[in-house]
Every structure is written in C-alpha cells, then in structure tokens.
Amino acid sequence: MKEKINALFAGRNGLDMWNYIIVAVDVVLIAVSMLTNSYLPLCIAFLLLILFLFRALSRNLAKRQKENRFFTDAAAAIVRQHRLNGMRWKDRKTHVYKKCPACRKVLRVKRRKGPKDIHCPYCNNDFRIIIRIPGELDREEKEARKAEARAKK
C-alpha cells in the first residue's frame, strides 16, 4: 500500500505546508457544516479538496515550491519578529535595538544616554544615533542635538 502511494506521488508535489493548511481548514469546515446543518461550508470544503488534489498531484514542482516558499518566508519573518520582540523586552534596560538606515538590519546597541557612532557589521555603514532615555533630558543631550542639527546643515 505504502509503495503504491509513493509511486503515485513520484515526481509530484505531494504534501506541503499549503496542503496541510487546506486539510486543517477542511476539517474545520466539515465540523461547522455538521454543527450548523448547512451545506455551504461543505461545498467550500469540497472545492478546497479539489485544490488539495490538484496541488498534491501537480507535476509543476517549481511553481508549487514557489507557492510554498511564500508561506515559509512569511512564517520565518513572524518567528524572527517574535524573537526580536522577546530580546527587546528581555534586555530593555541594558540595550536598544536600532535599524541600520542603509541595509535595514536591526542592530543591538548598549543603552547609554547620548550620541553614539554605530558601525553596521552587515553592510559596513557608519551612522550616528542618539539614545534618549525618558525623563533624562540633560545638557549633554541638548548639546548632542545641536551638533546633530549642525551636521545636517
């Protein structure tokens, strides 16, 4: 039996992340259909089943993998953002996170009040940031702001 299934899927897309999601949505739709005595969710589930079969048996692997990459990229971005938020929260008292203006990568910088020259290790861009700590606006920072304004002119 297993060999037959393997032979059926040889050279075909088979199960990927989108197909797992379709199956999960189908299960929910069938449950909703049974609970509400409505045929509409069942019809949608049937259409999704056709899409599932089309994708699972598709031989256009390049296109299917491209569709799948869209999903895995989005999931990776969510995981990255979640991890960054966790780190931000964890060392909110000792570090700040700043985006490099050139390459948009997020850099972790020691949280010390005032201006700071940053060297981006990803793109070798040099830039200056001013770290503001709420409630601690003092002479040093005012001077730094003036210097920044002068630099812009």
Ligand SMILES: [Zn+2]
């Ligand atoms: Zn950079």
